[in-house]
Amino acid sequence: xxxxxxxxxxxxxxxxxxxxxxxxxxxxxxxxxxxxxxxxxxxxxxxxxxxxxxxxxxxxxxxxxxxxxxxxxxxxxxxxxxxxxxxxxxxxxxxxxxxxxxxxxxxxxxxxxxxxxxxxxxxxxxxxxxxxxxxxxxxxxxxxxxxxxxxxxxxxxxxxxxxxxxxxxxxxxxxxxxxxxxxxxxxxxxxxxxxxxxxxxxxxxxxxxxxxxxxxxxxxxxxxxxxxxxxxxxxxxxxxxxxxxxxxxxxxxxxxxxxxxxxxxxxxxxxx
Numbered sequence: 001x002x003x004x005x006x007x008x009x010x011x012x013x014x015x016x017x018x019x020x021x022x023x024x025x026x027x028x029x030x031x032x033x034x035x036x037x038x039x040x041x042x043x044x045x046x047x048x049x050x051x052x053x054x055x056x057x058x059x060x061x062x063x064x065x066x067x068x069x070x071x072x073x074x075x076x077x078x079x080x081x082x083x084x085x086x087x088x089x090x091x092x093x094x095x096x097x098x099x100x101x102x103x104x105x106x107x108x109x110x111x112x113x114x115x116x117x118x119x120x121x122x123x124x125x126x127x128x129x130x131x132x133x134x135x136x137x138x139x140x141x142x143x144x145x146x147x148x149x150x151x152x153x154x155x156x157x158x159x160x161x162x163x164x165x166x167x168x169x170x171x172x173x174x175x176x177x178x179x180x181x182x183x184x185x186x187x188x189x190x191x192x193x194x195x196x197x198x199x200x201x202x203x204x205x206x207x208x209x210x211x212x213x214x215x216x217x218x219x220x221x222x223x224x225x226x227x228x229x230x231x232x233x234x235x236x237x238x239x240x241x242x243x244x245x246x247x248x249x250x251x252x253x254x255x256x257x258x259x260x261x262x263x264x265x266x267x268x269x270x271x272x
Contacts, residue, residue: 003091009060012176013022016162017143021193026030027202028066028174030066030265031064031065031066031264031265032063032064032066032091032121032190032262032263032264032265033061033062033063033064033177033261033262033264034061034062034063034192034259034260034261034262035060035061035062035259035260036060036061036062036105036192036194036257036258036259036260037057037058037059037257037259038058038059038060038255038256038257038258039055039056039057039058039080039254039255039256039257039260040055040056040057040058040081040082040093040105040253040255041055041079041082041254041255042053042054042082042083042084042103042205042206042251042252042253043251043252043253043254044084044203044205044206044208044250044251044252045099045206045208045209045245045246045251046084046085046086046089046094046099046100046101046206046208047084048246048249051132052076052256054083054084054258055256056080056081056083056086057080057081058078058079058080058081058084058105058257059078059079059080059257060076060077060078060079060107060147060255060256060257061076061077062074062076062192062259062261063075063076064113064261065111065174066265069115069118069119069120069126069136070114070115070118070119071113071114071115072112072113072115073110073111073113074107074112074113074133074135074254075108075109075110076108076113077106077107077108077109077113078106078107078108078255079104079105079106079107079168080104080105080255081102081103081104081105082102082103082105082205083097083100083101083102084100084101084159084206085100085214086098086099086100087100088163095234095239096233096234096235097232097233097237097244098232098233098234099145099206099208099232100145100146101143101144101145101154101206101207102144102145102151103141103142103143103144103205103206104142105139105140105253106139106140106141106142107131107137107138107139107140108137108138108139109134109135109136109137109138109176109271110133110136110269111133111176112133112134112135113132113133114131114132114133115129115130115131115182116129116131116132117129117130119131119182121184121187121190121263122184122187127183127184127251128181128182128183128184129181129182130179130180131179131180131181132177132178132179132180132208133176133177133178133179133196134175134176134177134178135175135176135177135179136170136173136174136175137173137174137175137198138171138173138174139171139174139198140170140171140172141170141173141175141205142155142156142170143204143205143206143207145207145229147225147228147229152225152229154207154229155167155168155170155204155207155224157223157225157226157229157230158169158213158218158221158222158226158243159218159226159229159230160207160208160209160210160211160212160213160230160244161211161218161221163221163239164221168204169202172202173201174198174199174200174201175199176196176197176198177196177197177199178194178195178196178197178251178254179194179195180192180194180195180196180257181193181194182195183213187263188262188263189260189261189262190260190261190263190265190266191258191259191260191261192257192258192259192260192261193257193258193259194255194256194257194259195254195255195256196254196255196256197252197253197254198252198254199252199255200222200250200251200252200253202249202250202251203225203245203246203247203249203251204251205251205252205253206245206251208244208247209244209245209246210243210244210247211228211240211241211242211243212230212231212238212239212240212241212242212243212244213240214240215227215230215231215238215240218230230256
């Protein structure tokens with residue numbers, strides 16, 4: 001109960017913070033905005049070796065307020081797709097487990113940035129810098145899997161024996177961190193290259209975390225569809241209580257992107 005209340009409190013704080021920063025940025029003159037395109041990557045029970053080769057298309061929007069040449073606050077919204085399949089693994093246990101999923105990711109975030117070099121739009125000698133950032137993300141996901149050509153939402157099925165009303169939350173908070181590189185094309189436009197990772201507080205991004213549930217209980221509490229998705233092993237090894245996932249390590253996801261950002265600040269000429 002305490003953890004649940006804490007998550008709800010963090011969500012409210014994030015919403016207030018994002019709107020506060022947005023209002024500040026609109027009123028300020030030293031802010032910039034744009035968009036990015038790149039890839040989304042999932043890491044978890046179906047991709048435990050952090051294979052970046054399974055990335056899918058992602059995109060988002062960026063708004064940044066520069067406090068000075070070193071510090072900035074950035075907020076944005078991102079959309080992407082993630083997926084993974086045990087059939088692509090070289091591990092015998094994974095291939096036999098035979099699970100798979102896909103999910104849409106929708107995210108809002110706020111980050112504080114630090115530039116390693118002094119950075120100023122329009123400057124001949126301060127027109128690029130590597131940077132790091134950290135902040136919070138509020139994201140939604142919805143793992144799905146396919147059976148006989150039909151896609152099903154996995155969370156409502158309680159595939160690991162969750163009772164009704166005890167399913168994992170499809171909206172979660174994450175710690176957001178990463179690094180990037182900014183470079184001016186001219187005074188108005190700049191390129192941003194970045195990699196941004198998420199530390200999650202859930203292990204159910206892929207609907208896989210703990211052990212196999214009892215098939216009889218699943219059929220009684222849910223239905224035959226839930227039973228079919230709970231154990232898809234090739235040799236019927238889904239004995240109740242046997243390992244299905246690794247609950248010791250939460251899932252994660254990351255974005256790699258290239259952004260084009262427009263600078264709304266203007267040089268103020270002296271008035272006589």
